[in-house]
Amino acid sequence: xAFTNEQMERYSRxxxxxxxxxxxxxxxxxxxxxxxxxxxxxxxxxxxxxxxxVGTIGIVDADEVDLSNLQRQIIHGTxxxxxxxxxxxxxxxxxxxxxVTVNTYREFVTSENIMDLxxxxxxxxxxTDNFPAKFLINDACVMAKKPFSHAGIIRFxxxxxxxxxGEGPCYRCVFKNPPPKDAVPTxxxxxxxxxxGGVIGSLQAMEAIKYLIGVGDLLTGKLLTxxxxxxxxxxxKLPKADHKxxxxxxxxxxxxxxxxxxxxxxxx
Amino acid sequence: xxxxxIDETVDITDVVCxxxxxxxxxxxxxxEIGQVLSVHMxxxxxxxxxxxxxxxxxxxxxxxIDNEDGTYDLIxxxxxx
Numbered sequence: 001x002a003f004t005n006e007q008m009e010r011y012s013r014x015x016x017x018x019x020x021x022x023x024x025x026x027x028x029x030x031x032x033x034x035x036x037x038x039x040x041x042x043x044x045x046x047x048x049x050x051x052x053x054v055g056t057i058g059i060v061d062a063d064e065v066d067l068s069n070l071q072r073q074i075i076h077g078t079x080x081x082x083x084x085x086x087x088x089x090x091x092x093x094x095x096x097x098x099x100v101t102v103n104t105y106r107e108f109v110t111s112e113n114i115m116d117l118x119x120x121x122x123x124x125x126x127x128t129d130n131f132p133a134k135f136l137i138n139d140a141c142v143m144a145k146k147p148f149s150h151a152g153i154i155r156f157x158x159x160x161x162x163x164x165x166g167e168g169p170c171y172r173c174v175f176k177n178p179p180p181k182d183a184v185p186t187x188x189x190x191x192x193x194x195x196x197g198g199v200i201g202s203l204q205a206m207e208a209i210k211y212l213i214g215v216g217d218l219l220t221g222k223l224l225t226x227x228x229x230x231x232x233x234x235x236x237k238l239p240k241a242d243h244k245x246x247x248x249x250x251x252x253x254x255x256x257x258x259x260x261x262x263x264x265x266x267x268x
Numbered sequence: 269x270x271x272x273x274i275d276e277t278v279d280i281t282d283v284v285c286x287x288x289x290x291x292x293x294x295x296x297x298x299x300e301i302g303q304v305l306s307v308h309m310x311x312x313x314x315x316x317x318x319x320x321x322x323x324x325x326x327x328x329x330x331x332x333i334d335n336e337d338g339t340y341d342l343i344x345x346x347x348x349x
Binding site: 003008009012013015016018021022023 | 286287289290291293294297321324325349
């Protein structure tokens with residue numbers, strides 16, 4: 001595959017980089033990333049991956065764009081309110097970069113559909129806003145041996161970590177089980193500063209890009225936290241993969257995917 | 269007498285920085301290790317930057333030929349993928 005003049009110019013700032021170059025850009029164009037959730041995290045992640053020329057990007061979300069989303073979900077505009085988020089996201093990405101094929105899945109991930117959704121992708125981005133989905137994505141990625149980026153944002157805080165099979169702990173090694181119902185507020189109840197999605201979602205895109213190109217160090221075995229009020233980033237070294245982990249351990253006790261009960265928001 | 273054989277040539281006189289090096293780098297990509305690329309460029313910015321950029325990437329600059337018409341030919345041997 002030779003670059004067209006337009007591609008040479010579009011990706012010139014990548015091609016100039018020694019760590020990317022022509023080969024790295026071709027890896028991106030051949031890369032396939034699935035983004036689960038087209039919200040605060042998924043919006044910036046999808047936009048940076050589309051701009052970077054990741055050739056195939058899948059987006060999973062059953063929701064429609066709501067006016068209250070627009071404070072942070074920058075892939076959607078005011079005219080998109082009421083539209084399926086996956087459709088709105090696809091339109092933005094297609095307008096940004098015609099090199100990208102966007103596959104849309106207007107559904108929520110469940111134990112029934114997730115294995116089929118992730119199977120054709122090289123890297124998964126967890127841009128969901130609830131613990132049942134986060135544990136489901138972790139367990140499915142461990143089972144399918146797929147690398148993924150976990151992230152969570154709330155109020156002025158954000159965190160992320162990366163799982164690569166065989167290269168460190170999974171999300172369940174670190175967090176074991178979803179917290180009890182109502183023990184933790186969702187971001188609908190607690191609020192979130194809009195730019196937090198931009199910071200953390202962009203870092204997730206960065207992890208996907210580095211994974212596809214094969215350069216640098218990923219957040220495997222590490223948890224990166226960001227406190228916007230203190231303006232502090234911390235990278236915490238995590239314990240090694242837990243041999244007793246219920247999903248990635250030596251003798252996993254979870255052999256079928258679990259749909260944990262969703263915590264209902266009182267205001268919805 | 270030239271002590272090298274040119275395997276491929278690329279003309280970057282039709283573009284400006286940073287596309288000059290991008291176009292040269294994309295052309296270099298097609299070569300095998302040990303092959304030689306001739307890059308036809310304008311005087312000025314490309315002559316300043318393109319040889320240096322190739323060196324930074326580990327390629328061997330063999331010669332910069334002044335064509336005495338405002339253009340140069342940079343002869344580069346590929347050492348790194």
